[in-house]
Amino acid sequence: MSDQEALLARWKALAGDHSRRPWTPDHLAGFFQNFRPHGVGLAEVFEGVEGADEITPRLLEIYRATAEGWRDDGGYDAYFNVKSPVPLAAPRAVELVLGHLEKVRAMAEVLGRDDLVASLDPAPAVDVVVGETPWPPGPDDVESTIYEVVGDYMALLTPRESPALGMEEGLWTIAGDYNLRHYVLWPLYRGVGTIEEPFQPYFELWRHGAGYRFTPEGAVHVYTPAGAASP
Structure with a gap:
């Protein structure tokens, strides 16, 4: 049994799957649901896994x-x-959105994506709106271009080897959010490229239940849940 097969067998057992079929990485979809609500058992999941000391927290x-x-x-x-x-707080929400977009602009510059750089430089005006983030953006919206650029930027980078990289399906299905997955795995990419913690501002928005959308005029609305924003 290879090291990867042994890890998949361990994760299969921790998920409570007692079937005879062996797991493949695709079976990790929804894996982290098994440790809700407080993440009890994650230490065993990542025992001996490179980068676990930063990924687990x-x-x-x-x-x-x-x-x-x-x-x-x-x-x-x-x-x-x-x-x-x-x-x-509203000023903090604006700060986080601008911080996230600054990280994205840096990625666009690395890729030579002048179209997105032009949308983000100078930084757009940001207003706070109480309510749910509209979903989904359209294929021609700035958010879709950001999604594409972030994916292309991450594909350029070579992380240090770790079995955690094989958990991408499980990490994506935490919230159906690639940026959240990138945030969790970023410790394996640290030191590659020149952008420091590119997904930290996005994560801070996410954990506060906030999101953003560009307006047709190029401004940005940051949406905060009702009762969750203060002046």
């Missing part, structure tokens, strides 16, 4: 952000949802 941040409101009736949400976000 980041995952635990996600569990802490979504623990409140967890259903204990045997049902569960398909994704980790922030149901009781910590209040986010």
Whole structure:
């Protein structure tokens, strides 16, 4: 049995799958649901895994952000949802969005994506709106271009080797969010490239239940949940 097969067998057992079929990385979809609401057992999941000392704390941040409101009736949400976000002051919300977009602009510059750089330089005006983030953006919207650029930028980088990289499906299905997955795995990329912690501002927005959308005029609305924003 290879090292990867042994790890998949261990993760299969920790997930409570007692079937005879061996796991492949695709079976990790939804894997982290098994450790809700508080992430108990993650230390065993990542035992001996390169980068675990930084990856595990980041995952635990996600569990802490979504623990409140967890259903204990045997049902569960398909994704980790922030149901009781910590209040986010409006100036801080603006700061986080601008910080995130600055990281994205740096990625666009590395890739030579002048179209996106032009949308982000100078930095757009940002207004805070109380309410849910509209979803989804259209294929021609700036958000879709950002999604493309972030994916292309990450594909350029070579992380240090770790079995955690094989958990990408499980990490994506935490919230159906590639940026969240990139945030968790970023310790394996540290030191590659020149952008420091490119997904930290995005994660801070996410854990506060906030999101953003560009307006047709090129400004940005940052959406904060009702009752979760303060002046």
